[in-house]
Amino acid sequence: MAFYRSQVLVCGGTGCTSSDSMKILEKFKEEVKKHNIENEIEIVRTGCFGLCELGPVVIVYPEGAFYSRVQIADVEEIVAEHLVKGRPVTRLLYTETIDEGRIKSLNETGFYKKQERIALRNCGVIDPENIDEYIAFDGYKALAKVLTTMTPEQVIEEVKKSGLRGRGGGGFPTGLKWELTAKSKADQKYVVCNADEGDPGAFMDRSILEGDPHSVLEAMTIAGYAIGANQGYIYVRAEYPIAVQRLKVAIKQAREYGLLGKNIFGTDFSFDIEIRLGAGAFVCGEETALMNSIEGRRGMPNPKPPFPAQSGLWEKPTLINNVETYANIPQIIVRGGEWFASKGTEKSKGTKVFALGGKITNTGLVEVPMGITLREVIYEIGGGIPNGKKFKAVQTGGPSGGCLTAEHLDTPIEYDTLTALGSMMGSGGMIVMDEDTCMVDVARFYLDFTRDESCGKCTPCRIGTKRMLEILDRIVEGKGTLEDLDKLEELGKQIKAASLCGLGQTAPNPVLSTLKHFRDEYIAHVVDKKCPAGVCQALLQYTIIEEKCKGCSLCARQCPVNAISGQVKSPFKIDQDKCIKCGACLDKCPFKAIVKK
Amino acid sequence: MNQQNCCCCGGNHVDERLEKVMKVIEEHKTVKGGLIPVLHEIQDTYGYLPEDILKIVSKELDIPMAEIFGVASFYSYFSLEPKGEHIIRVCLGTACYVKGAQGLIDRLSKELNVEVGKTTEDGKFTLEATRCLGACGLAPVMVIGEKVYGRITPDDIPNILKEYQDK
Numbered sequence: 001m002a003f004y005r006s007q008v009l010v011c012g013g014t015g016c017t018s019s020d021s022m023k024i025l026e027k028f029k030e031e032v033k034k035h036n037i038e039n040e041i042e043i044v045r046t047g048c049f050g051l052c053e054l055g056p057v058v059i060v061y062p063e064g065a066f067y068s069r070v071q072i073a074d075v076e077e078i079v080a081e082h083l084v085k086g087r088p089v090t091r092l093l094y095t096e097t098i099d100e101g102r103i104k105s106l107n108e109t110g111f112y113k114k115q116e117r118i119a120l121r122n123c124g125v126i127d128p129e130n131i132d133e134y135i136a137f138d139g140y141k142a143l144a145k146v147l148t149t150m151t152p153e154q155v156i157e158e159v160k161k162s163g164l165r166g167r168g169g170g171g172f173p174t175g176l177k178w179e180l181t182a183k184s185k186a187d188q189k190y191v192v193c194n195a196d197e198g199d200p201g202a203f204m205d206r207s208i209l210e211g212d213p214h215s216v217l218e219a220m221t222i223a224g225y226a227i228g229a230n231q232g233y234i235y236v237r238a239e240y241p242i243a244v245q246r247l248k249v250a251i252k253q254a255r256e257y258g259l260l261g262k263n264i265f266g267t268d269f270s271f272d273i274e275i276r277l278g279a280g281a282f283v284c285g286e287e288t289a290l291m292n293s294i295e296g297r298r299g300m301p302n303p304k305p306p307f308p309a310q311s312g313l314w315e316k317p318t319l320i321n322n323v324e325t326y327a328n329i330p331q332i333i334v335r336g337g338e339w340f341a342s343k344g345t346e347k348s349k350g351t352k353v354f355a356l357g358g359k360i361t362n363t364g365l366v367e368v369p370m371g372i373t374l375r376e377v378i379y380e381i382g383g384g385i386p387n388g389k390k391f392k393a394v395q396t397g398g399p400s401g402g403c404l405t406a407e408h409l410d411t412p413i414e415y416d417t418l419t420a421l422g423s424m425m426g427s428g429g430m431i432v433m434d435e436d437t438c439m440v441d442v443a444r445f446y447l448d449f450t451r452d453e454s455c456g457k458c459t460p461c462r463i464g465t466k467r468m469l470e471i472l473d474r475i476v477e478g479k480g481t482l483e484d485l486d487k488l489e490e491l492g493k494q495i496k497a498a499s500l501c502g503l504g505q506t507a508p509n510p511v512l513s514t515l516k517h518f519r520d521e522y523i524a525h526v527v528d529k530k531c532p533a534g535v536c537q538a539l540l541q542y543t544i545i546e547e548k549c550k551g552c553s554l555c556a557r558q559c560p561v562n563a564i565s566g567q568v569k570s571p572f573k574i575d576q577d578k579c580i581k582c583g584a585c586l587d588k589c590p591f592k593a594i595v596k597k
Numbered sequence: 598m599n600q601q602n603c604c605c606c607g608g609n610h611v612d613e614r615l616e617k618v619m620k621v622i623e624e625h626k627t628v629k630g631g632l633i634p635v636l637h638e639i640q641d642t643y644g645y646l647p648e649d650i651l652k653i654v655s656k657e658l659d660i661p662m663a664e665i666f667g668v669a670s671f672y673s674y675f676s677l678e679p680k681g682e683h684i685i686r687v688c689l690g691t692a693c694y695v696k697g698a699q700g701l702i703d704r705l706s707k708e709l710n711v712e713v714g715k716t717t718e719d720g721k722f723t724l725e726a727t728r729c730l731g732a733c734g735l736a737p738v739m740v741i742g743e744k745v746y747g748r749i750t751p752d753d754i755p756n757i758l759k760e761y762q763d764k
C-alpha cells in the first residue's frame with residue numbers, strides 16, 4: 001500500500017460541488033504533478049464536511065488545515081507553499097481554526113465542538129466511491145458480525161436495546177418495527193430505504209448518501225437478514241444526481257466484493273438492492289405512497305392498516321426505514337445497543353442530524369446528541385444570527401412542523417418536547433428566521449407547498465389547503481379581517497382531523513403554530529394593514545423623508561410610472577396612488593431619504 | 598453533443614435516442630413496476646415525454662395509454678411538453694425562500710416575460726421553481742442548465758441572462 005506524507009481532502013458534497021470544487025480537485029492533481037510530488041500527496045474527494053457555508057472546503061492532513069471558500073486560483077499557492085514547503089496559507093484558513101499562529105484542530109472550533117457524529121461519521125472523511133476506504137473504517141464489520149455470529153432475533157434485540165427511533169419524521173421505534181416485520185409470515189419480504197427526502201429545505205439524507213453510501217447498503221442487508229428478506233429497494237429522488245451516482249457505484253462495488261448478492265460471506269444468506277428513482281412528488285415520501293410508486297403507479301397513500309409490516313410492496317411484508325435511521329445501524333451492531341442508548345435522553349436516544357439554514361452564520365449540516373438545546377445549536381454551533389440582526393423564530397419539521405420562539409431556545413431537542421410545543425422533530429430541517437422574516441409570509445410559503453403537493457385523494461386536504469391558502473393570500477395583500485384568523489384555525493383543525501395521510505394531517509401546522517406564537521404579526525396585517533418585517537409588498541409604502549431629501553431628482557428619473565414629483569433642490573414626494581411599489585427609487589437615493597415601511 | 602448518425606440505407610437515419618430507449622423498454626418488460634424507470638429514461642433522453650414514444654411504451658409494456666398519462670401527469674419530474682433550450686431552476690426551498698428567492702423568480706419572470714413552469718415564446722428559456730438543491734450555504738440559489746449561481750440578488754439577473762441570450 002502506498003504511503004502518503006500528506007492528504008488533501010476536497011469536499012465533493014452538493015454544496016461545494018455547486019461552487020466548482022471538482023475543478024479545484026483537478027487543479028490540485030495538476031499542480032501536485034507539476035511539482036513532482038504526486039507520489040507523496042494523496043488527493044481525495046469526500047462527502048460533505050458540514051460547514052457548507054464556507055465552501056468550497058479543502059482540508060489538508062496531517063495538520064488538519066481547514067481551507068475555506070477556496071478558489072481555483074488559490075490552489076497553486078496552497079500546493080507551492082503548504083504541500084511543498086510546509087507553510088500553510090494562513091490567509092485562506094478558516095479563521096476559527098487559527099489560534100496565535102497555531103492551527104487548532106477542527107474539533108476545537110465552535111462548529112464542531114458540540115457535535116457527535118454517528119450517522120455522519122464517514123462523511124467528509126472517506127472517499128465515498130471507494131469501498132476499500134469504507135472497509136478501512138470498520139465498514140462491513142457489522143454485517144460480518146451479524147451473519148457469522150448472530151441470529152436474526154439477536155440482531156433485532158440489539159436494535160431494540162439501542163432505543164433508536166425512526167429519523168424520517170415519525171419517530172417510531174426501529175427495533176419494534178423490525179420485530180413486527182420479522183414476525184409476519186410470507187414467502188417473500190422486502191426492505192425499503194426511504195430516500196425521498198421531501199422537506200423542501202433540508203439535505204441530511206442526501207449528504208449521507210453522497211458521503212457514505214455503503215453504510216446504508218450495509219444496514220439494509222443487516223435488516224434483510226433480521227426480517228428474512230432477500231431484496232431491497234432504495235427510493236431516491238431523481239433530483240439528487242450525485243447521490244444516485246454514488247449509490248450505483250457503491251452497489252456495483254459491493255456486488256464485486258461479494259457483500260451483496262448470493263451467499264454473502266459464504267453463508268446461505270443472499271440479498272440484493274435495486275435503486276428506484278422518485279419523480280418529484282412530495283407525498284411519495286409517505287410510506288404507502290412510496291410503495292405505490294415503486295410498483296409503477298401514481299404515488300397516492302393508502303389507508304392504514306394494513307401497515308407495511310403486514311402488507312407492503314406487492315402485498316408482501318415490507319420494512320421501510322429512513323436513510324439516517326439505517327446509517328446508525330452498523331455502529332449500533334459494532335459497538336452495541338447499550339453504547340448508543342447511553343447517548344441522548346430518556347425517550348430520545350442517540351444523535352440527530354440537522355440541516356441548519358436560513359438566517360444563520362454557519363449554514364450547513366450538523367449532528368448533535370439528543371437533548372442538546374436549540375440555543376446551543378443555533379448560537380454555539382450555528383454561530384448565531386448574521387449582520388447583528390435579532391433572532392425571531394426557528395422552524396423545525398418542515399411543512400409538517402412549526403415555529404418556536406426565543407422563549408423556547410432552552411428547550412432540549414427531543415421528539416416529545418418539540419411535539420408538545422406544537423412543532424416536531426421532523427426529518428431534520430432547521431430554519432432560523434430573524435426580524436426581517438415575516439411569519440405570515442412563511443406560513444403562506446409552507447401552505448402553498450402542501451397545497452401544491454396534496455395528491456388530491458381526499459377532499460379535506462385538497463380543498464381545505466386551497467381555502468386556507470386563499471385566506472392567507474388575502475391577508476398578505478392587506479384584505480384580511482380578524483374573522484379570517486378564526487377561520488384559519490377552524491379549517492386547520494378540520495383538515496388535521498379528516499385527512500387520510502400525514503401530509504394533510506400535518507399541513508395546517510405551520511399556520512397554526514405561527515397563529516399561536518406570532519398572533520401579533522397576523523393582527524398587524526389584518527387590522528393595521530402593516531407588515532412589521534417589511535416583507536409583504538402590498539402592505540408596504542415607499543415614502544421620502546423630507547428632512548433627508550436634497551431634491552436631486554435621481555429617484556424621480558428612476559420611477560417607471562412617474563409617481564415621484566417635485567422641484568429640484570426642494571423635497572420630492574411620492575404619489576401613493578400611482579406608486580407600483582417596484583422599489584427602484586429606494587436604492588438610487590444617494591442620501592438614503594427613501595424608506596419602505 | 599455531436600450526434601452523427603450513419604446513413605447506410607438510403608437516407609434512413611438510425612435514431613440513436615430511439616434505439617437507446619427501445620433497449621431500456623426491452624430490459625424493463627419483466628421488471629416489476631418497470632413503467633416509471635422507463636419514463637425516467639425517456640425524460641432524460643428527450644427532455645420530455647413525446648407522445649409517439651409513449652405509444653411504443655404502451656404497446657411494448659402492454660399498459661393502456663390512459664394509465665401512462667395518469668402516471669406521467671402525477672409526477673412533476675415528467676413533462677409532456679418540450680422544454681426551452683436553457684432551463685432556469687430557482688430554488689424555492691425554505692432556506693432560499695427565507696433569503697429572498699421569491700425576488701429572483703419575480704425578476705426572472707419579468708425579464709423573460711414568462712410564468713413559472715412555462716417556456717419563453719422563442720423557446721430559449723424555461724423557468725422552473727425547485728426544492729432544496731442541497732446548496733443552502735449558497736442561498737439563494739439558481740441553476741441554469743448545470744451551472745449554479747449562488748448568493749445572488751435580483752439585480753444580478755440581467756447580466757446573468759445576457760450570457761445565454763446572445764448564444
Ligand SMILES: Cc1cc2nc3c(=O)[nH]c(=O)nc-3n(C[C@H](O)[C@H](O)[C@H](O)COP(=O)(O)O)c2cc1C
Nearest residue numbers: 166167168194197198285286287321322325502503
Ligand atoms: C407527507 C409525508 C412525507 C414524508 N416524507 C418522508 C421523507 O421524505 N423521508 C422519510 O424518510 N420519511 C418520510 N415520511 C415518513 C414515512 O412515511 C415513514 O414513516 C418513514 O420512512 C419510516 O422510516 P423511519 O421509521 O426510519 O423514520 C413522510 C411521511 C409523510 C406523511
Ligand code: SF4
Nearest residue numbers: 456457458461501504
Ligand atoms: S391527506 Fe392529502 S396527500 Fe394525503 S391522501 Fe389525502 S389528499 Fe392525498
Ligand code: SF4
Nearest residue numbers: 559579580582583585
Ligand atoms: S417604488 Fe417604484 S413606483 Fe414607487 S415611487 Fe419608487 S420608483 Fe416609483
Ligand code: FES
Nearest residue numbers: 011013015016048
Ligand atoms: S458540501 Fe462541502 S461542506 Fe457541505
Ligand code: FES
Nearest residue numbers: 688690693729730
Ligand atoms: S433551500 Fe435552496 S439550496 Fe437548500
